[in-house]
Amino acid sequence: MKHLGTRNLSTRRLVLRRLRMSDAEAMFENWAQDKEVTKYLTWKPHEDIETTRKLVRKWVNDYKDPEVYMWAITLRSNLDRPIGTISVVDLSRVAPCCEVGYALGRAWWNQGYATEALQEVIRFLIRDVGFARVGARHDPRNAASGRVMEKCGMTREGTLRKACVTNSGLSDMVCWSILESELKP
Numbered sequence: 001m002k003h004l005g006t007r008n009l010s011t012r013r014l015v016l017r018r019l020r021m022s023d024a025e026a027m028f029e030n031w032a033q034d035k036e037v038t039k040y041l042t043w044k045p046h047e048d049i050e051t052t053r054k055l056v057r058k059w060v061n062d063y064k065d066p067e068v069y070m071w072a073i074t075l076r077s078n079l080d081r082p083i084g085t086i087s088v089v090d091l092s093r094v095a096p097c098c099e100v101g102y103a104l105g106r107a108w109w110n111q112g113y114a115t116e117a118l119q120e121v122i123r124f125l126i127r128d129v130g131f132a133r134v135g136a137r138h139d140p141r142n143a144a145s146g147r148v149m150e151k152c153g154m155t156r157e158g159t160l161r162k163a164c165v166t167n168s169g170l171s172d173m174v175c176w177s178i179l180e181s182e183l184k185p
Contacts, residue, residue, distance in 0.1 A: 099135040
């Protein structure tokens with residue numbers, strides 16, 4: 001594997017880029033404080049902008065590490081106002097595999113943005129970095145997230161029963177993955 005860190009990635013409608021301190025307000029307004037967005041996630045909705053600023057400051061500092069992969073999802077039409085984030089949330093130090101997670105503001109749901117971002121991140125992680133496997137998981141009550149994973153060519157591997165605590169309580173986790181050999185050119 002060749003760790004490259006967070007590089008700018010582009011799709012037809014999106015630019016995935018490093019977060020900046022100036023993104024904190026958009027992050028707070030667009031998704032971090034939204035109880036509906038965070039309903040099935042493992043982190044609590046942010047109660048104030050300072051919570052978001054502290055997190056963005058940490059992430060910006062983390063970019064010094066080439067094994068950190070954390071993108072702001074932005075529309076090509078407005079690169080200065082992120083609509084979500086997508087990142088590697090777990091990276092194996094033994095096997096060439098990782099797990100990704102994402103959050104997208106409600107105003108941008110059901111428009112294919114999460115799928116477009118995830119497809120490009122999978123491509124980058126497998127083709128450019130050299131991961132053999134990229135995984136993701138979701139609370140089964142969040143069926144839309146599962147549809148995103150399926151549209152990206154991931155295979156549903158199974159369900160870990162009562163394996164995680166989300167903002168909706170103790171939850172099963174549905175596991176998905178895609179292998180290097182399954183990635184379409």
